[in-house]
Amino acid sequence: MGNEAPVLVVSGFLGSGKTTLVRGLLADAQRTGSRVAVVSNEFGELGIDRALLGPGDQAYVELEGGCVCCELSSELVETLQMLWEKVHPDRVIIETSGVALPFDTQLQLWREPVTRWVASDTALVVVNALQLDEAKDLSDTFEQQVSSADMLLLNKIDLVDAAKLAGFEGILAELAPGTPIIRSTQGAVDPALLFPPNPGERRPAAARTHDHHHEAFESTEIAIERGLDPEAVCERVRSLGALRAKGFVETSSGVRIVQGVGSRVELSEIHSAPPAELLGRVVVVRRSGGAPRDPAHARKQSHRR
Numbered sequence: 001m002g003n004e005a006p007v008l009v010v011s012g013f014l015g016s017g018k019t020t021l022v023r024g025l026l027a028d029a030q031r032t033g034s035r036v037a038v039v040s041n042e043f044g045e046l047g048i049d050r051a052l053l054g055p056g057d058q059a060y061v062e063l064e065g066g067c068v069c070c071e072l073s074s075e076l077v078e079t080l081q082m083l084w085e086k087v088h089p090d091r092v093i094i095e096t097s098g099v100a101l102p103f104d105t106q107l108q109l110w111r112e113p114v115t116r117w118v119a120s121d122t123a124l125v126v127v128n129a130l131q132l133d134e135a136k137d138l139s140d141t142f143e144q145q146v147s148s149a150d151m152l153l154l155n156k157i158d159l160v161d162a163a164k165l166a167g168f169e170g171i172l173a174e175l176a177p178g179t180p181i182i183r184s185t186q187g188a189v190d191p192a193l194l195f196p197p198n199p200g201e202r203r204p205a206a207a208r209t210h211d212h213h214h215e216a217f218e219s220t221e222i223a224i225e226r227g228l229d230p231e232a233v234c235e236r237v238r239s240l241g242a243l244r245a246k247g248f249v250e251t252s253s254g255v256r257i258v259q260g261v262g263s264r265v266e267l268s269e270i271h272s273a274p275p276a277e278l279l280g281r282v283v284v285v286r287r288s289g290g291a292p293r294d295p296a297h298a299r300k301q302s303h304r305r
């Protein structure tokens, strides 16, 4: 612990609200005192307000002249490693260009040397509800982005007729069965969904009493007894219908870190054991006071970890 960082890949078309979302996450990091490194491959939007990054701007790098999921993939890996060595961030955000494929970007995180410190990776695809409303035919790129997302943010919902939202979610669910869909305005999303807290970690109150209109979530801790088969642990966590899950469990095959995004629940070995008091504790983040919208589903695509 402490020698790894989660990576969030933010994708979606130009104008979907990626930059606004990233700015919100940076503001949250400032409130909570976490160090965030941002690699932005998006151009044409306003860019990040450097004041949000705090002292020193070495934690923000723009990559231009190509796309980080293909032409600039080696530059991406080099930049991430440079940021890791210089800034040692708690969290890393990659904002891709509007045409990038999130899964291809995630694949780069498997490369040496960054694979040594990438604790987890999540692909968030931001969808502009207004564009969905106006689009007659959805492009291939859009469909590929949506289908490879770990989580979908249906953004700018204040700009469309609320009665249409369920229909939009239906379109997204068809493209990406089982992927959690979060509604938002102005890219406002609970950071705990994107960077779930560790067990035993107290979430700052500021993160809960957030301003904008986003859906309400709650994080709770569940206990998982030791000695279970890893597959049984996966099943148990999956059955909770959580949007996110994270924790440490002592399975019959040894200590594992449990990480879940929607129905994608993975157990992996960890390099250094967590403190004993954290074993058997898993934080789950769920919608407040409601069952998940789309429980019990299998993902059609397999992912890392």
Ligand SMILES: [Zn+2]
Pocket: 067, 068, 069, 070, 071, 099, 100, 101
């Ligand atoms: Zn690309």
